[in-house]
Amino acid sequence: MNFAIDARDLTRRFGSFIAVDSITFDVGAGEVFGFLGANGAGKTTAIKMLVGLLAPSEGVAHVAGFDIRTQRDQIRRNIGYMSQRFSLYADLTVRENIRLYGGIYGLTPAQIAERAATMLDTLGLSANADDLVARLPLGWKQKLAFSVALVHQPKIVFLDEPTGGVDPITRRQFWELIYAAASRGTTVFVTTHYMDEAEYCDRISIMVDGRIAALGTPTELKEKYGADSVDDVFVRLARAPKGEAA
Amino acid sequence: MNLNALRAFVVKEFHHILRDRQTLTILLMMPLVQVILFGYALRSDVRDIRLAVIDPTPDNATIELQSRFLSTNRFRLETISKTPDVIEPLFRRGRADVALVFDPGFASHLRGVDPARILIAVDASDPNTGTTYLNYTRAVIARYQAELNAQNRQVQIVTETRMRFNPTLESVNLFVPGLIALVLVLVSALMTAISLSREKERGTMEVLLVSPLRPQHIIVGKVIPYLGLGFANVLTALLAAWVVFHVPFRGSVVLLLVESVIYTIVSLALGVLVAARTSSQRAAMLTAMLATMLPNALLSGMIFPIASMPAWLRPVTYIVPARWFIVIARGIMLKGVGLTILWRETLILSVMAMLLLAAAMRSFKPRLE
Amino acid sequence: MSNAVDVRSLSKSFGSVKALDDISFDVAEGELFGLVGPDGAGKTTLFRILTTLLIPDTGSASVLGLDVVKDLWAIRSRVGYMPGGFALYPDLSVAENLEFFAAVFGTTVEKGYELIAPIYKQIEPFRDRRADALSGGMKQKLALSCALVHRPDILLLDEPTTGVDAVSRREFWDQLGILKASGLTIVVSTPYMDEALRCDRVALIHGGKILEIDPPRSIGTRYGLPLIAVRGGDRFGLLHTLREFPHAHAVYLFGDELHYTDKRADALPEAVARELGEYVAARGHKDVEAHPIVAGIEDSFMELMGSAPAPTATAA
Numbered sequence: 063m064n065f066a067i068d069a070r071d072l073t074r075r076f077g078s079f080i081a082v083d084s085i086t087f088d089v090g091a092g093e094v095f096g097f098l099g100a101n102g103a104g105k106t107t108a109i110k111m112l113v114g115l116l117a118p119s120e121g122v123a124h125v126a127g128f129d130i131r132t133q134r135d136q137i138r139r140n141i142g143y144m145s146q147r148f149s150l151y152a153d154l155t156v157r158e159n160i161r162l163y164g165g166i167y168g169l170t171p172a173q174i175a176e177r178a179a180t181m182l183d184t185l186g187l188s189a190n191a192d193d194l195v196a197r198l199p200l201g202w203k204q205k206l207a208f209s210v211a212l213v214h215q216p217k218i219v220f221l222d223e224p225t226g227g228v229d230p231i232t233r234r235q236f237w238e239l240i241y242a243a244a245s246r247g248t249t250v251f252v253t254t255h256y257m258d259e260a261e262y263c264d265r266i267s268i269m270v271d272g273r274i275a276a277l278g279t280p281t282e283l284k285e286k287y288g289a290d291s292v293d294d295v296f297v298r299l300a301r302a303p304k305g306e307a308a
Numbered sequence: 309m310n311l312n313a314l315r316a317f318v319v320k321e322f323h324h325i326l327r328d329r330q331t332l333t334i335l336l337m338m339p340l341v342q343v344i345l346f347g348y349a350l351r352s353d354v355r356d357i358r359l360a361v362i363d364p365t366p367d368n369a370t371i372e373l374q375s376r377f378l379s380t381n382r383f384r385l386e387t388i389s390k391t392p393d394v395i396e397p398l399f400r401r402g403r404a405d406v407a408l409v410f411d412p413g414f415a416s417h418l419r420g421v422d423p424a425r426i427l428i429a430v431d432a433s434d435p436n437t438g439t440t441y442l443n444y445t446r447a448v449i450a451r452y453q454a455e456l457n458a459q460n461r462q463v464q465i466v467t468e469t470r471m472r473f474n475p476t477l478e479s480v481n482l483f484v485p486g487l488i489a490l491v492l493v494l495v496s497a498l499m500t501a502i503s504l505s506r507e508k509e510r511g512t513m514e515v516l517l518v519s520p521l522r523p524q525h526i527i528v529g530k531v532i533p534y535l536g537l538g539f540a541n542v543l544t545a546l547l548a549a550w551v552v553f554h555v556p557f558r559g560s561v562v563l564l565l566v567e568s569v570i571y572t573i574v575s576l577a578l579g580v581l582v583a584a585r586t587s588s589q590r591a592a593m594l595t596a597m598l599a600t601m602l603p604n605a606l607l608s609g610m611i612f613p614i615a616s617m618p619a620w621l622r623p624v625t626y627i628v629p630a631r632w633f634i635v636i637a638r639g640i641m642l643k644g645v646g647l648t649i650l651w652r653e654t655l656i657l658s659v660m661a662m663l664l665l666a667a668a669m670r671s672f673k674p675r676l677e
Numbered sequence: 678m679s680n681a682v683d684v685r686s687l688s689k690s691f692g693s694v695k696a697l698d699d700i701s702f703d704v705a706e707g708e709l710f711g712l713v714g715p716d717g718a719g720k721t722t723l724f725r726i727l728t729t730l731l732i733p734d735t736g737s738a739s740v741l742g743l744d745v746v747k748d749l750w751a752i753r754s755r756v757g758y759m760p761g762g763f764a765l766y767p768d769l770s771v772a773e774n775l776e777f778f779a780a781v782f783g784t785t786v787e788k789g790y791e792l793i794a795p796i797y798k799q800i801e802p803f804r805d806r807r808a809d810a811l812s813g814g815m816k817q818k819l820a821l822s823c824a825l826v827h828r829p830d831i832l833l834l835d836e837p838t839t840g841v842d843a844v845s846r847r848e849f850w851d852q853l854g855i856l857k858a859s860g861l862t863i864v865v866s867t868p869y870m871d872e873a874l875r876c877d878r879v880a881l882i883h884g885g886k887i888l889e890i891d892p893p894r895s896i897g898t899r900y901g902l903p904l905i906a907v908r909g910g911d912r913f914g915l916l917h918t919l920r921e922f923p924h925a926h927a928v929y930l931f932g933d934e935l936h937y938t939d940k941r942a943d944a945l946p947e948a949v950a951r952e953l954g955e956y957v958a959a960r961g962h963k964d965v966e967a968h969p970i971v972a973g974i975e976d977s978f979m980e981l982m983g984s985a986p987a988p989t990a991t992a993a
Contacts, residue, residue: 100842102812200716227839227868229715229883230975231982234929241913256869257843261933262912280933291932293843293871300844316780320769327768511764515823518728519781520754674749676730 065124066091066218066249067112072121074107081107083272084121089265091217094240094250096260098292099269100300105253106222108269112251113143113220126217139167142211145222149207152196156187159195160210167214174213181209201232208239212248219243221252225259237262257293266292268299275299313521317529324503325533335499335537339491339545344552346483357441358386360395360404367415369424376452377408382444395429405431406441418456423464430469442469484549485637486610489630490601491541492568493575496534497600498593500579504530505592508583514676523672531576538572539565558644564637567650570657571633575600577664584671604630632657680742681706681831681862682727687736689722696722698885699736704864704878709857711876711893712866713974719885720866721761724835727864728758741830754782757829761836763820767809771800771819774808775826782827789826792859796852797822814845821852832856834865838872850875870975881978888981893974900972900980902926903939903946905953909965918960922953929979936976937967 068088074081082104089095099105110116112125114134123130126140150159157178164174182188185205195203204224211219221240225233237259240250244264252263260266260280267277276283276299280292289295325332359377363370377383386404387394398404409427411417417424428445432438449465456463507513516526542565549555578600586592605611607621608630614622625631632653639645639653647654682704689697697719704710712720725731727740729749738745743752765774772786775797779786790797800818803811808819817837824832834853838846850872857863857877865876873879873893881888881896889896909915912935919928919937926938939949946969953967972980 100812100844101814101840103842223840227716227836229718229868229982230870230979231929232715237930238913238916245913255840255842255846258871258932262930296843297847300842310783312780312785313783316777320766320773320777323769323773324766510766511760511762512766514725514728514730514760515758515764515778516781517730518753518756518758519778520750520783521781675732676725677732 064091064127065089066093067095067123067125067251069112069123070121072108072111072123073119074104074111074116075119080272082111082118085269085272085274087267087274087277089218089249089251091249092244092247094244094252094262094264096263096266097251097253097269098260098266098296099253103269103300104272105269109220109222109251109253113141114138139214140217142214142216142219143222144207144211144219144224146204146224146226150195150203150210153194155192155194156182156198156206157191159206160213163210164213169214177213181206181213185209201228201235204228205232205236205239208236212243216248218249218251221250223253223255225254225256233259257291257296260292260296268296270299310520310525314525314529317521317525318532321503321530321533322536325537335495336540336544338494339487339541340548342487342491343484343545343548346487357383357405357444358403359383360386360398360407361388362390362392362395362407362409363388363414364390364410364412365414367413369415369418370410373449373452374408377445377448380444380448383448399429399431402431405437406445408445418461418463418465423466425466425468427468427470482638482642483610484545484553484555485634485641486605486608486630487549488542488545488568488637489571489608489610489633490605491545492538492572492633493578493600493604493630495541496538496572496575497579497582498596499534499537500530500576501582501586501592501596502589504580504583505586505589508587509589517674517676523674524669527580527669527672530580531573534576535569535572538568538575542568555641557641559640560646563646564640567633567636567640567654567657570654570661571629573661574629574657574664577661577668580668581664581671584668584673603628607631608634610634629657629660632660679706680704680739681708682710682738682740682864684723684727684738685736687723687726687733687738689719689726689731689733695885697726697733700882700885700887701736702880702887702890704862706862707857707860709853709863709865709875709877711873711879712864712882713868713870713873713879713978714866714882715868718882720882721835723882724758724760724833724864724866727833728756729753754827755830757824757827757832759820759824759832759834759837761839763816765808765816765820765823768807770805770807771811772804774819775822778823779826784827786826789828792828793822793825795855796825812845813841814848817841817845817849818852821849825856829861831862831864834863836866836868838867838869846872870973870978873974879974881974881981883978883982889977896974896977897972900977901942902980903941903944903949904970904972904976905937905939905946905950905967906931906970907935907937907953907957907965907967908933909935909957909962911962915957915962915965918957918962919953922956924949927979927983931975936970938976938980 065088070086071084072082073084085108097105107116111118111130112123114130114137117131125137128136130137154162160178160181161174164177182191187202187206190198198206208224225236228236244250254260263280265279266283267274269275276295283292283295287295287298289298361374378385387398392409395407407429409429411425414424426449428442430438430442446467449467453463453465507516546557550557579596582596582599583592586595607625607628610630614625636650636653639650680703684700684702687697687700700723712723714720722731726733726738726745729745729752732746740752741755745752769777775786779789796818800815803815808816811819821837838849853863853865854875876893878890878892880890889899907915907919912930916928916930916935919925919935924940926940928935928937937953950967950969954965957965
């Protein structure tokens with residue numbers, strides 16, 4: 063089968079501490095996959111392994127068909143990444159940021175110009191192309207950052223809390239961008255602290271203490287745990303005493 | 309002020325300093341490394357030293373020693389004369405770097421009871437190279453003497469030195485007070501500016517401002533730990549200078565430390581002023597470097613003598629704190645003089661300290677704007 | 678005067694950016710008051726004025742009956758303030774941070790222990806751990822303990838739950854509930870709309886303006902248009918179909934549903950729901966369920982936000 067991501071018994075230790083404890087999951091091509099978990103549950107470590115920033119202690123995983131141990135370069139060319147903390151250079155203009163990332167991913171100047179025009183048009187930012195990113199409202203920044211993460215048309219895009227602090231309308235516009243990307247076949251791997259956003263995902267996993275405590279569609283999980291919302295499922299799992307959750 | 313709050317503040321600052329191992333190591337090693345680097349850098353390697361030899365009674369010993377000089381490849385014979393009156397014009401015209409003046413009957417003295425004498429005259433108009441010339445000359449003579457002694461001949465060669473044009477200059481000695489000034493300003497101004505702007509960036513400054521602490525409390529709390537660090541740096545620099553280069557210390561250590569405290573307060577106040585006017589750590593660091601380190605290094609007389617500066621620049625040096633501190637430190641360390649001589653410089657520094665401290669307190673707003 | 682906070686016609690600009698635009702509200706003693714809005718709405722500027730860190734351009738504000746400009750020092754010893762991003766010293770341990778802030782406010786950890794105990798006890802097992810090695814939830818608890826240790830008369834919390842997971846956020850609000858029960862006045866800001874339900878009253882704030890102030894449960898009652906929840910398979914496709922409906926005012930994703938607002942203020946919600954069901958069914962969406970609902974805070978916020986002019990640049 064053709065998975066965008068498949069991870070088998072992926073484990074990462076730091077000394078005696080097991081940050082990620084034998085997680086197994088897969089993400090289908092074009093799927094919107096929500097990767098949830100409490101602070102310190104191991105989400106960040108897992109993502110770092112998947113994007114090739116951190117070597118796993120044990121286990122295997124493939125991202126876009128490439129081995130995360132041996133084919134890091136190929137992985138990096140085939141993924142996009144955006145986080146709340148770092149995405150765009152605030153002291154560059156909108157156009158300069160697009161040009162920079164296009165250049166980093168080896169697009170030709172003609173390709174960059176063409177994609178920049180499409181992107182600015184789609185986002186309604188054409189009039190602001192020469193504004194410094196620092197001057198944009200947060201919501202615009204995040205939408206732009208997402209589009210820039212897709213500039214090289216990656217197979218998979220990793221989004222780490224992309225909507226933190228963003229107003230509710232812009233958050234929804236952001237999710238519409240996500241859906242649009244998914245409908246074009248891009249796989250979206252997203253983390254969030256907004257539980258209503260978890261409901262927007264095709265499938266979600268919930269990490270507790272380094273392990274995947276639950277995995278399925280939002281509907282399946284709510285049925286399984288007899289909960290009204292993913293928020294309830296999340297709180298139930300994450301509040302469970304250690305050991306019980308798994 | 310509430311003493312508990314002050315104590316807690318100082319303890320906190322010490323924790324910051326002690327836990328940032330990399331920075332602490334750099335700060336503590338800096339005086340040591342600077343003294344050693346500057347000290348050796350000053351003794352630059354020189355070749356092709358032009359030698360004038362005054363040999364009233366040439367004998368096998370004087371000829372042997374001359375050839376020793378020439379075989380080092382460092383010395384080049386400029387002239388040989390029987391009378392010393394050629395030296396003066398040679399030096400004046402810059403035709404010779406070192407003159408070697410043998411006593412009459414050098415060889416016979418070597419065999420006899422009286423010591424054999426050589427006068428070494430050095431062109432020390434550039435003190436650094438002058439010192440280097442002298443050291444090479446002495447080394448050649450010392451090796452010759454050691455070889456003779458190894459042949460069981462108890463000989464004694466006494467050298468006498470004349471530093472022409474710059475008779476007392478020992479550059480390392482002169483440099484150490486300047487280095488202390490530089491290290492103190494670096495640690496005090498730079499580190500205070502950085503640590504204050506770090507509180508701003510972390511957001512902790514907001515909480516401190518909202519607390520009952522007054523701006524002056526925050527400043528005092530910030531300043532005390534760095535006074536301590538400055539003290540440690542002065543001691544390290546002095547120790548390094550004494551152990552490695554045998555720089556003398558003729559005056560009162562206590563007086564020097566007291567003067568260092570005054571000078572450190574000046575630098576700390578400058579650091580606070582810089583932090584008040586910059587909004588990021590990076591800007592604070594660069595401003596502190598430009599505003600304090602450069603003038604203190606370049607306009608203080610530490611590297612370039614003030615007397616040789618253009619007339620319009622000389623008055624500018626009056627507002628450079630290090631200028632006064634260097635006079636004080638040189639006076640205490642090299643001349644062994646006390647406050648009776650140095651009161652004027654001390655007064656100027658103290659006034660500077662008070663004015664800058666007042667300005668620092670004023671610049672430090674109790675609000676965010 | 679029984680108001681813990683009194684804000685009258687407050688404005689504040691930074692250069693050309695209006696961070697606060699003629700804001701007025703009050704907070705009663707013992708109230709848990711929420712300021713709900715996204716980043717850049719002006720929440721932080723408001724907190725900085727209330728904590729005497731900034732001077733307003735126009736208007737006035739008082740905290741505990743004290744003027745934020747004139748009574749600078751009197752206010753400062755009586756407020757507990759937690760700035761956004763948890764102002765902690767990363768290189769100091771949990772205990773050292775707490776002891777430091779206690780000393781700065783002229784007290785000791787022992788004296789304030791009773792008040793902070795319910796929160797601090799949860800992180801006390803890690804008292805020797807450096808603050809930078811704490812998880813987001815633990816940092817938040819430590820920062821709250823530090824803000825409380827001098828037993829302030831009012832607690833001002835600027836986005837205490839940002840970047841913290843859903844579980845820690847719930848625990849945090851439970852703790853605020855306990856503090857409120859002890860009589861403490863609390864003003865707290867958050868970008869999470871769902872948290873507003875835990876407040877006595879909330880002010881919806883956006884673009885430097887207050888959109889509405891009400892108890893959280895009654896905010897939705899002012900929603901003047903029919904609101905329909907729509908549930909069905911292909912959400913993305915359904916979203917676009919609904920937007921094409923001639924009377925559509927706004928359609929948003931909402932958890933596992935879509936929220937549809939109709940333009941016709943006087944239309945019967947049940948009738949609208951039925952109409953919608955037929956409309957989407959005719960366009961190939963199967964098993965779609967639509968029913969009228971009462972607006973929540975987020976619905977109201979989006980509606981009010983949509984009618985307010987959007988900000989053109991971020992505030993500080």
